[in-house]
Amino acid sequence: MNKNVWxxxxxxxxxxxxxxxxxxxxxxxxELVVFNLATRRSWTTRQDDKKEEIQYxxxxxxxxxAETLDxxxxxxxxxxxxxxxxxxxxxxxxxxxxxxxxEIVAEELLILDRRRRNVxxxxxMDNEE
Numbered sequence: 001m002n003k004n005v006w007x008x009x010x011x012x013x014x015x016x017x018x019x020x021x022x023x024x025x026x027x028x029x030x031e032l033v034v035f036n037l038a039t040r041r042s043w044t045t046r047q048d049d050k051k052e053e054i055q056y057x058x059x060x061x062x063x064x065x066a067e068t069l070d071x072x073x074x075x076x077x078x079x080x081x082x083x084x085x086x087x088x089x090x091x092x093x094x095x096x097x098x099x100x101x102x103e104i105v106a107e108e109l110l111i112l113d114r115r116r117r118n119v120x121x122x123x124x125m126d127n128e129e
Contacts, residue, residue: 009084011104014112015039017077018056021069033066034103035059035073037081058103060086069109083107 018036025031037059042052059081061069073079083106089098 011081011083011085013037013039013057013081013104015078017073017075017079020075021061021073023066030062031066033061033069033073037079037104058101060103060105061109062105065106065109072111078112080110080112081106081108 016038018038021033021035023031023033036056038054038056040052040054042050044050081104083104085102086105087100087102090101091098
């Protein structure tokens with residue numbers, strides 16, 4: 001392999017958390033937190049029509065970042081995410097070939113919103129139901 005070849009796999013996304021984070025465990029019993037991040041792109045066509053597209057990106061947080069941010073992230077919170085794209089195979093029982101899933105493994109995540117998750121309020125709401 002040529003040692004002088006550059007290779008960059010870096011992603012930076014900023015916008016809104018699309019769902020409350022979910023804690024999962026992989027087959028090696030390592031905890032991770034996953035959520036979707038929505039990004040918006042707008043443009044104007046040649047006919048001066050305004051267009052907008054929203055895309056959802058699967059984000060995976062590992063180790064200490066997962067432990068910390070699981071308690072802080074909430075749906076619609078604005079965040080900055082940086083790290084790399086990762087492809088993995090997922091075998092579904094009823095499908096012959098495995099699916100390839102692309103996710104963003106985050107090493108940096110900054111909360112850009114002032115609002116925070118209030119665990120006491122959520123507990124009180126759960127008890128009222």
